[in-house]
Structure formats: C-alpha cells, structure tokens
Amino acid sequence: MAKKLNIKEKYRLLTRDLDWEFSYQDRKKAFPYEEFEGIKITDWSKWEDPFRLTMDSYWKYQAEKEKKLYAIFDAFQQNNGHLNVSDPRYVNALKVFLTGVSPLEYQAYQGFAHVGRQFGGVGARVACQMQAIDELRHVQTQIHAMSHYNKYFDGLQEFSHMHDRVWYLSVPKSFFNDARAAGPFEFMIAIGFSFEYVLTNLLFVPFMSGAAHNGDMATVTFGFSAQSDEARHMTLGLEVIKFLLEQHEDNVPIVQKWIDKWFWRGTRLLTIVAMMMDYMLPNKVMSWKEAWEVYFEEAGGALFKDLARYGIRMPKYSDVIEKEKEHLSHQAWWTFYTHGHAAGFHTWIPTDEELDWLSEKYPDTFDKYYRPRWELAKELEAKGERFYTSGLPQLCQTCQIPMLFTEMDNPGEICYRDHVHEGERYHFCSDGCHDIFVDEPEKYVQAWLPVHQILQGNCGGPGVEEVLSEYYRMNLGVDNMDMKGSPDEKRWKQWKGVA
Amino acid sequence: MPVQAINDNYQGEVLDAKANFAGNVIIYFGWDEHLMFCAPKAFPLPPQMTFADVISQIMPEAFGQHPEFNEIDWSQAQWQLDRRPISPKPEQTLAELGADHKSCFRLRTPGLTGYKGMGI
Ligand SMILES: [Fe+2]
Ligand SMILES: [Fe+2]
Ligand SMILES: [Zn+2]
Numbered sequence: 001m002a003k004k005l006n007i008k009e010k011y012r013l014l015t016r017d018l019d020w021e022f023s024y025q026d027r028k029k030a031f032p033y034e035e036f037e038g039i040k041i042t043d044w045s046k047w048e049d050p051f052r053l054t055m056d057s058y059w060k061y062q063a064e065k066e067k068k069l070y071a072i073f074d075a076f077q078q079n080n081g082h083l084n085v086s087d088p089r090y091v092n093a094l095k096v097f098l099t100g101v102s103p104l105e106y107q108a109y110q111g112f113a114h115v116g117r118q119f120g121g122v123g124a125r126v127a128c129q130m131q132a133i134d135e136l137r138h139v140q141t142q143i144h145a146m147s148h149y150n151k152y153f154d155g156l157q158e159f160s161h162m163h164d165r166v167w168y169l170s171v172p173k174s175f176f177n178d179a180r181a182a183g184p185f186e187f188m189i190a191i192g193f194s195f196e197y198v199l200t201n202l203l204f205v206p207f208m209s210g211a212a213h214n215g216d217m218a219t220v221t222f223g224f225s226a227q228s229d230e231a232r233h234m235t236l237g238l239e240v241i242k243f244l245l246e247q248h249e250d251n252v253p254i255v256q257k258w259i260d261k262w263f264w265r266g267t268r269l270l271t272i273v274a275m276m277m278d279y280m281l282p283n284k285v286m287s288w289k290e291a292w293e294v295y296f297e298e299a300g301g302a303l304f305k306d307l308a309r310y311g312i313r314m315p316k317y318s319d320v321i322e323k324e325k326e327h328l329s330h331q332a333w334w335t336f337y338t339h340g341h342a343a344g345f346h347t348w349i350p351t352d353e354e355l356d357w358l359s360e361k362y363p364d365t366f367d368k369y370y371r372p373r374w375e376l377a378k379e380l381e382a383k384g385e386r387f388y389t390s391g392l393p394q395l396c397q398t399c400q401i402p403m404l405f406t407e408m409d410n411p412g413e414i415c416y417r418d419h420v421h422e423g424e425r426y427h428f429c430s431d432g433c434h435d436i437f438v439d440e441p442e443k444y445v446q447a448w449l450p451v452h453q454i455l456q457g458n459c460g461g462p463g464v465e466e467v468l469s470e471y472y473r474m475n476l477g478v479d480n481m482d483m484k485g486s487p488d489e490k491r492w493k494q495w496k497g498v499a
Numbered sequence: 500m501p502v503q504a505i506n507d508n509y510q511g512e513v514l515d516a517k518a519n520f521a522g523n524v525i526i527y528f529g530w531d532e533h534l535m536f537c538a539p540k541a542f543p544l545p546p547q548m549t550f551a552d553v554i555s556q557i558m559p560e561a562f563g564q565h566p567e568f569n570e571i572d573w574s575q576a577q578w579q580l581d582r583r584p585i586s587p588k589p590e591q592t593l594a595e596l597g598a599d600h601k602s603c604f605r606l607r608t609p610g611l612t613g614y615k616g617m618g619i
Contacts, residue, residue: 036505183503335537372617376535376566391561393538394527394603402538403529412618414529414539416603418581424513425581425601427527442502446511455543456519 011052019122033118037183040248044121047243051127051232058130061228062137069141069225076218077148086214087282088153088492089483094219095155095345096276097207098146100172103163105139107176108132111191115184124243127236131192134229141225145218153488155345155479158472162344165459166472167450168272168336170400174447175269179262181443186258188240194262197237198303200230201295202270206277206285213283245310252311257439263315264432267324268399271332278329278358279350287361292325317432323408326362330370335404337377338389342464344474346483349377369411386482392451392464397426397444398433405429421445517600524600526593528561531607532618535565539603544593551589567611577607 005013022030034041053061075081085091109132116128143159150156163169179190208223244251274288286294304314315321333347340347350358355374358366380387393402407415417428421441428434437444453459460471468474478487493499502509517524524546529539540561544553554573562568578585581602598604613619 033505037503183505186503331537334534338535338537369618372615372619373535376614376619387535387564389536390564391540391542394529394541404538406534412534413531414534416529416539416582416605418603422513424516425599427601427603440502442504442509442511444511445513448514451541452515452525455523455525455541456515457521 007054007057008052010054010056011049027120031118031120033184034120037185038254039183039185039244039251041120042247044119044124046246047121047123048239049123049127051235053130053232058133062133065225065228066137066141069221070144072221073144073148073218076221081217082149082152083495084215084217088488089280089346089348090214090216090282091149091153091488092155092345092347092483093207093210093276093280094146094149094216095153096272096280097219098142098156099159099162099166099344100169100272101203102139102142102146103160104172104176105135105142107173107180108191109135109139111176111180111187114180115187118184124240127239128188131229131233131236134226134233138222138226138229141222145222148218152491154475154486155488158344158474161473165450166344166474167342167454168401170448170450171272172269174400175265178265178443185244185254188237189244189255189258190262190265192233192237193241194259194266195237196230196233197241198263198296198300199266199270200234201299202291203273204230205295206273206288206291209285210277210281210283213285214281241307242310245307245312249311256312259312260316261436261439263321264317264430264436265399267321268401268429268433271328271401274325274329275332275336278361279333279354284357287358288329289325289361297322316435317430320408320430320432324405326365327369327406327408327411330358330362330366330373331404331406334370334373335393335402338387339393340482341388341480342468344472344479346481346486346488348483349374349381365411392454394427395449395451396429396433397447397449398428398436400447400449401429403427403429515601520600524593524598524602526598527601527603528557529603529605530562530565531605532612533562533565533567535614535619536562539605546594546598547592549589550587550591550593550596553593554589566614567608570611571608572610575609577609579605579607 028035082091112128112132112135116125116132119125119128146156163173176191179187182190204223204226208220211217211219211223241255244255277285277288277291301314304312336343337347337349355371359371362370377387393404395402403414403416405415407413415430417431417434419426419428419434419438421437424445426437426441426444428437450459454461454464454467459467461467465476468480469476474480483489502511515525520543522545523543525541526544527539527541530536542557542561544557559568578587580596580598585596587596593602
C-alpha cells in the first residue's frame with residue numbers, strides 16, 4: 001500500500017504536477033486573457049501559495065463551519081431572535097446590506113470563478129477557485145441569515161430584483177461589473193487586493209461589531225463564519241500584488257494605475273458604509289472617521305510603506321480621501337433622507353442624542369455644515385411637511401452616485417467635474433471619477449445610469465411612482481418613507497407592548 | 500488608449516446618446532449655497548424651450564420646496580452654463596444659449612445663502 005501523503009505533498013501534487021503541458025495545443029489559446037492587459041509574467045512557478053489548502057481539507061473545514069452556523073440560525077429563529085435587536089431602525093442597515101452587499105458576494109463568486117479558469121498558473125487558479133466557492137457560500141449564508149428578518153420586516157423581499165434595478169444599488173452593482181469586465185489581473189488588484197485586503201475591514205469589522213452592539217446574533221454569526229475565509233482572501237490579495245510587482249518592472253506602473261483607480265472607486269462605494277455606521281446603527285460602535293483612521297490610514301499606511309520598495313506609492317487622491325472622512329456619512333444620509341420616498345428602506349432624523357454624538361465625533365464639520373440641515377428637517381416635519389425632495393438627481397458617470405460630494409477646500413459647494421468625449425458631455429463627482437473615465441472612456445460611456453434610464457422611458461412609468469412600485473417592486477408606503485409611522489415601527493411597538 | 504480590451508478597436512455603446520431621449524435633451528440645474536437639495540437635478544427638456552419657461556416652469560419644480568425660493572429676484576440671479584458665466588435673456592431658447600444635451604446650469608442668488616445663511 002502506498003504511503004499516505006502529508007498535506008504539503010498533496011498540495012504540491014494538486015497545484016503542480018497535475019497541470020497540463022501544452023505539447024500540441026497553443027498555450028496562448030488556452031489562456032487568452034493573460035496578455036492583453038500588458039502584465040508580464042515570466043515564471044508562474046514563483047507563485048507562493050499563500051494558503052496551502054487542499055480540496056479535501058477545504059471541504060472539511062467549510063462543512064464544519066456550516067454545521068455550526070446553521071445550528072445558530074435555527075436557534076435564532078426558534079427564539080425569535082429579531083426581538084432582541086436594539087431598535088427596529090437597526091434592521092434598515094440589514095436591508096441596505098442584503099440589497100447592496102450580498103449580491104456583490106455573488107458577483108465576487110462569478111469573478112473569481114472566471115479568473116480561476118483564466119490564469120496560466122495553477123497555484124493562482126486553485127486559490128481563486130476556492131475563493132469563488134467561499135463567495136458563493138457567503139451570499140447563501142447571508143440570505144439565510146436575513147431570511148428570518150424578512151418574515152417580520154419590510155423591504156427585504158425583493159433584494160435580488162432590486163439590486164439589478166434600483167437607482168442607488170447601481171452603485172455597488174456597477175462597481176463589481178467594472179471589475180469583472182476588466183482583465184483577470186485588474187480584477188485581482190480591484191477585488192483581491194484593494195477590496196479584500198484593504199477595504200474589506202472597513203465593511204466587515206464595523207458591520208459585524210455593529211451587529212453585535214445592536215443585538216443581531218444572526219449577522220454576527222455569519223460574520224464570524226466568513227472571517228476565516230476572509231483571512232484567506234486577504235492573503236491571496238497580498239500575494240497577487242507582490243507576485244505581479246516581482247515578476248517584471250513593467251508591471252509596476254500598470255499596477256499603480258489600478259491601485260489609484262480601485263482605491264478611489266472603493267472609497268466611493270464605502271460611502272454607504274460610512275452612512276450606516278454614523279446614522280443607521282442605533283447603538284454606535286465608532287464613527288466612520290475613527291474607523292477610517294484605524295483601518296485605512298494606519299493599517300493601509302503601513303502596507304503602502306511596505307510596498308514602497310517596489311516603487312508603489314499611496315493611491316492618488318489620498319489627500320482628498322483623508323479630508324472626506326469628515327463629510328461622507330453626513331452627505332450620504334442627507335441624500336437618502338431627502339430621497340426617502342425612493343429608498344427601499346426607512347430613513348429618519350437622528351435623535352437629539354445622536355446629533356450630539358455626531359457633534360462630538362465630528363467637531364470640525366458637523367455643527368458647521370450638517371446640524372443645520374437636521375434643524376431644517378425638524379422644522380419642516382413639525383409643520384407636517386416632512387421633506388422629500390422633488391425630481392431626479394444628476395449622477396456621476398463613473399461611480400453612479402448622485403453628485404452630492406462637495407469640494408474639500410470649500411465643503412459648502414458641490415464638486416462639479418465634466419469632460420467631453422466624442423461630442424458627448426459627461427459629468428463626475430470628483431477628480432478621481434473624472435480620471436477613471438478619461439483613461440477608458442469607451443468603457444464608461446456604457447454606464448447604465450438609473451436617472452437617464454428612467455428619463456428614456458426604459459424603467460416603466462410614466463411617473464416616478466410606477467417606476468418605484470412596478471419596475472423596482474417597492475411596496476410604496478410600506479418599504480419606503482420615514483421610519484416614523486411605518487408598518488415596521490407599528491409592528492415593533494405591538495411586539496414590545498408599547499403604545 | 501480609450502479602453503483596455505481584448506478585441507482591437509472596441510467601442511462602447513453610448514447609452515445616453517441624445518437620440519435616445521425622443522427629441523429632448525437632458526439639462527441639469529444646481530443651486531449654489533442651497534444644499535437642502537443634496538445634488539443638482541436632471542430634466543428632459545425641448546431645446547426650443549425659452550429661458551422664461553425654464554424660470555416659470557422648471558425652477559419651481561426643481562427648487563420650489565426651499566423656504567427661500569419665493570424670495571428669489573430672478574433679475575439678479577447669476578448663471579453659469581457648463582462652467583462659463585452667462586446672462587440669459589428670457590426669450591432665448593436653451594439651444595440659443597448654447598445648452599446642449601447634458602449641459603449643466605448653476606444658479607447663484609446674491610443675498611440668498613440658504614437656510615439661516617448656512618448654505619443649506
Ligand atoms: Fe465574501
Ligand atoms: Fe472575501
Ligand atoms: Zn463619482
């Protein structure tokens with residue numbers, strides 16, 4: 001009988017000796033995506049396998065995690081776990097997560113499955129294939145965790161349909177579409193490195209600790225269950241960038257350009273997380289600004305110091321990004337509050353206590369720029385004229401966010417940028433988004449901008465009400481509008497026996 | 500390079516081409532120092548619309564919810580079109596003013612600086 005292989009030997013066999021030699025077929029035809037981005041790989045065998053995991057041990061670990069996770073979901077459901085959340089407002093953060101983030105896990109699965117086929121190096125392929133399966137697991141476990149809330153709260157029932165259509169969800173959707181439509185190496189810098197390695201902490205840590213602080217055991221549990229997968233994803237992201245930079249010096253400027261692009265796109269995407277942290281968590285964890293300082297400025301700063309030896313510098317516009325941490329969440333929540341009629345979740349005026357917390361956390365900006373908006377909103381609400389803005393906003397061609405961001409040297413003024421390409425004018429929220437467009441206009445002229453699609457008549461209508469109810473499938477007066485007076489709020493009061 | 504694509508001469512379809520808006524053009528309007536409106540707004544308008552009609556029909560729809568809206572003295576209003584200052588006359592059409600598809604107007608109202616003078 002043959003001697004049993006140890007895990008290292010198994011891994012070597014899995015990732016090396018089982019690969020094909022291309023003796024009679026053209027290798028380039030087998031890996032057609034490998035060269036067009038200009039990346040030069042001289043030796044795939046230099047790929048350091050970051051996480052020597054074989055398929056059989058992978059299945060074993062994952063199966064154990066699933067068993068534990070679903071046992072907790074069962075207990076959560078049997079014990080009516082939804083009644084333990086801090087405040088029904090909290091569930092609106094879950095609605096944003098399920099409609100905006102969980103479908104990205106599915107897109108991550110699709111993206112990694114693609115590059116897991118297209119890389120010429122078998123080590124990279126196996127790592128990407130495992131990540132693809134992880135991402136599929138993430139979307140499934142998130143849906144299962146949220147399914148309990150769907151029985152008791154509005155706005156979760158059409159998450160996947162909404163992700164494909166709703167105006168603000170085109171922001172995360174198009175972010176991933178952009179990455180997946182790029183070549184395999186750019187995809188890895190976009191998602192594997194920029195997103196997973198650097199920015200994912202800003203999504204998951206605040207979100208999972210937010211869940212813990214707000215009594216949401218279902219979300220905490222899937223967060224924990226995903227954590228060991230994320231550790232693997234981060235290692236892969238770091239390996240990819242080091243590998244590309246070490247393979248050929250010509251790769252350095254290409255990688256730098258992708259870093260510049262994807263950090264900018266990533267920070268724009270995280271605007272929604274900033275808003276969730278500062279406004280949607282009834283029990284606060286930390287402010288967005290604090291999270292940004294810990295996870296981006298400190299952790300990311302150290303990383304870029306480390307990458308400097310390859311000739312890589314901090315992402316372009318880091319100076320703008322640093323100033324924006326004082327503003328993002330406030331500008332975003334005001335946008336959703338004033339578009340609360342067109343959102344698939346509830347919005348509200350922060351309580352007096354919350355306004356004071358914001359003043360304390362943002363001493364340089366909140367009272368000066370943002371508190372007056374809430375005073376105006378309160379005045380209007382008291383008059384029975386809760387403010388819902390009329391009309392449709394202008395959007396950024398690149399990030400697809402309404403043009404809500406302001407100039408960082410004059411935060412009271414909207415930041416307008418534009419560019420004419422082949423006779424058509426395009427508008428941008430920032431220099432960052434402008435530069436991304438100008439670098440690849442033929443890609444971004446194709447942006448499916450929700451506002452323009454509505455105005456072209458491609459989203460039903462004729463009125464905004466029909467777009468919302470028929471095309472987006474929002475239950476008007478139920479899923480949308482203010483938290484005050486919502487069916488969510490009424491049911492909560494009944495369950496809790498309060499008037 | 501206009502795009503990093505696997506095929507040569509790849510061209511994207513312009514999804515918001517003027518031809519897709521049934522004779523209208525998209526025009527954006529922003530009101531400086533009035534961030535009660537989180538972003539400028541988009542309207543599909545006929546290029547022959549006069550500026551007088553923009554003021555009487557589109558401005559109330561765009562900005563009429565603001566407590567200062569009724570105080571605007573339109574003869575004092577300052578305008579920019581695609582980042583150039585302009586002095587529109589009421590009888591001029593959008594086309595005559597040089598506004599084309601996806602042009603952007605910015606409005607400034609001297610003396611009116613938003614809720615409590617805070618730019619809101
Ligand atoms: Fe994931
Ligand atoms: Fe991940
Ligand atoms: Zn943008």
